[in-house]
Amino acid sequence: MNKPALYLSASSTISHQPTFGNPGFSAALGPVETSSVLISPDYKAYIDAGLLRRMSKILRMSVACAKDCIARAGIEQPDAIVVGTGLGCLQDTEKFLNTSLTVEGLLPPTSFIQSTHNTMAGQISLSIGNHGYNMTHTQNTLSFEHALFDASMLLREGDRHVLVGAADEHIDMLEDIAARLEFKAAAPLTSGASFFVLSSENGGNANAELTDIYTVGGTENRQEEIDAFLDRNGLQAGDIDLALYAGAPVQGAVRNLDYLSLIGVYPTASAFALHYAVDVLGANRDVRNVLICNALRKSNLGLTLLKAVEA
Numbered sequence: 001m002n003k004p005a006l007y008l009s010a011s012s013t014i015s016h017q018p019t020f021g022n023p024g025f026s027a028a029l030g031p032v033e034t035s036s037v038l039i040s041p042d043y044k045a046y047i048d049a050g051l052l053r054r055m056s057k058i059l060r061m062s063v064a065c066a067k068d069c070i071a072r073a074g075i076e077q078p079d080a081i082v083v084g085t086g087l088g089c090l091q092d093t094e095k096f097l098n099t100s101l102t103v104e105g106l107l108p109p110t111s112f113i114q115s116t117h118n119t120m121a122g123q124i125s126l127s128i129g130n131h132g133y134n135m136t137h138t139q140n141t142l143s144f145e146h147a148l149f150d151a152s153m154l155l156r157e158g159d160r161h162v163l164v165g166a167a168d169e170h171i172d173m174l175e176d177i178a179a180r181l182e183f184k185a186a187a188p189l190t191s192g193a194s195f196f197v198l199s200s201e202n203g204g205n206a207n208a209e210l211t212d213i214y215t216v217g218g219t220e221n222r223q224e225e226i227d228a229f230l231d232r233n234g235l236q237a238g239d240i241d242l243a244l245y246a247g248a249p250v251q252g253a254v255r256n257l258d259y260l261s262l263i264g265v266y267p268t269a270s271a272f273a274l275h276y277a278v279d280v281l282g283a284n285r286d287v288r289n290v291l292i293c294n295a296l297r298k299s300n301l302g303l304t305l306l307k308a309v310e311a
Helices: 057-073 090-102 110-115 119-128 140-156 172-180 222-232 270-283
Strands: 006-014 080-084 133-137 161-168 192-199 208-217 242-246 256-258 289-294 300-308
Touching: 006 057, 006 140, 006 270, 057 090, 057 119, 057 161, 057 192, 080 119, 080 140, 090 110, 090 172, 110 119, 119 133, 133 140, 140 161, 140 192, 140 208, 140 270, 140 289, 140 300, 161 270, 192 270, 208 222, 208 270, 222 289, 222 300, 242 270, 270 289, 270 300
Parallel strands: 080 133, 080 161, 242 256, 242 289
Antiparallel strands: 006 192, 006 208, 161 192, 208 300, 289 300
């Protein structure tokens, strides 16, 4: 049975690269540097100044991207909001833990409330006055793929537009933790937020169609999983014009690109890879099929397949 088409009708990313409000950014990005800082938009254009002062970095990124996405999609409200995050609101978590060590007696609840992983989805809902389905997925490096899978099921059950995204933030403590764990990354640790409007119909503004999503944990043969995933979609590795990967290249793909080299390392960096893929599909007619292969954590594998929308 053919699955109904799902369209990416809007995308928005805040990162350490000039991605926000910059269509065509994929043609101009170079490797992210250790000295790179988060490139933030004018948040006052998206968030009330009174609320902005109380928001941490990850909340600001998430709400701004969400509102930008909704505006680009040309919809009043999404039917649902689905967010993925690996580590959640680290800045507020650190603040809450430090307060618990220094304050005697009852602790103020604000930092605890804002430290929970579902704060982003909840804050987006409050900011846009949305009362629909609201869900947060946190499955380590596969958090975004699970959010995307949830969003696709909602659309196949009757929703028309779902706001889906992911965000993770970098704080200084992560550098200390990485050093103690002897974690060595090929790119610097960074922050990022990427949001999308996934729609059951193409309103004329979609560059990419979401074809399939697959996740697996504890896999022993990554390439076999990839080949089986492509086979069930009627493709071979040679049909993939662009493979965006974290971990290891996709054997047989026409072109491979390590997306971590462009955006840095954070648990949900595959959400950036999705926006990058959408941007490429909109700008380059020679690219028809894009595979995102997320093996950031060796024991996890997330596969996302996109194809160009026919003109």
